[in-house]
Amino acid sequence: MQTVAVIDFETTGLSPGQGDRATEIAAVILKDGAIVGRYQSLMNSGARIPPFIESLTGISNDMIRTAPPAAVVMQEVSDFVGDYPLVAHNASFDSKFWDAELGRIDRKRQQAFVCSLLLSRRIFPFAPSHKLSALIEYANLPVAGRYHRALADAEMAASLFQRLTHELREQHQLNNISVDLLCRIQHAPKSQLTKHIAHARAG
DNA sequence: TGCCAGGCCCTCTTTAGGGCCTT
Numbered sequence: 001m002q003t004v005a006v007i008d009f010e011t012t013g014l015s016p017g018q019g020d021r022a023t024e025i026a027a028v029i030l031k032d033g034a035i036v037g038r039y040q041s042l043m044n045s046g047a048r049i050p051p052f053i054e055s056l057t058g059i060s061n062d063m064i065r066t067a068p069p070a071a072v073v074m075q076e077v078s079d080f081v082g083d084y085p086l087v088a089h090n091a092s093f094d095s096k097f098w099d100a101e102l103g104r105i106d107r108k109r110q111q112a113f114v115c116s117l118l119l120s121r122r123i124f125p126f127a128p129s130h131k132l133s134a135l136i137e138y139a140n141l142p143v144a145g146r147y148h149r150a151l152a153d154a155e156m157a158a159s160l161f162q163r164l165t166h167e168l169r170e171q172h173q174l175n176n177i178s179v180d181l182l183c184r185i186q187h188a189p190k191s192q193l194t195k196h197i198a199h200a201r202a203g
Numbered sequence: 204t205g206c207c208a209g210g211c212c213c214t215c216t217t218t219a220g221g222g223c224c225t226t
Contacts, residue, residue: 009226016208092209117225121212130223132224
């Protein structure tokens with residue numbers, strides 16, 4: 001499995017299109033099944049965190065007031081992950097914020113985004129829930145810290161991603177799993193899943 | 204004007220609706 005960067009955002013809300021901004025980012029580098037690098041930072045975008053989200057994440061307006069500017073943090077984390085493929089739990093959410101915050105510093109993502117939520121629906125179809133905390137419990141993986149903080153969530157998404165690729169190898173006798181295969185699997189209708197995997201095994 | 208996320212995925216579906224998941 002090639003090296004990937006697993007990321008997680010905390011934000012002021014659900015949609016950058018509605019004016020929501022990032023408040024914290026973490027990225028961990030997953031190489032040969034182990035975390036070999038970590039980046040984490042609060043960031044100050046000037047946006048106000050609603051009370052509900054302050055209590056959800058534990059990240060307060062006081063905490064981000066003294067944090068480095070969002071532009072500085074995004075430059076750093078973008079340099080940190082380089083061109084490694086990105087992984088996130090519910091990547092449709094994190095990719096929206098990644099692209100929006102990167103766009104503000106005139107950078108553009110080049111690499112693919114892999115979604116551990118979409119993969120888990122296919123690889124763990126019988127899990128009672130596919131939210132991150134439920135999957136960590138379902139797969140008996142360690143809780144890395146407080147949920148809804150960026151570094152803890154990124155580390156847990158990384159261990160979940162590692163478990164998912166392991167299960168995929170075991171279930172389908174695959175020697176090697178590429179990011180390209182994961183991208184095809186996560187968007188494939190379940191009826192075509194075996195076709196994609198059989199093609200990967202043959203290739 | 205009034206509304207305000209949006210993609211995935213299932214089903215009592217496809218001329219649609221609603222739950223899940225992220226903060």
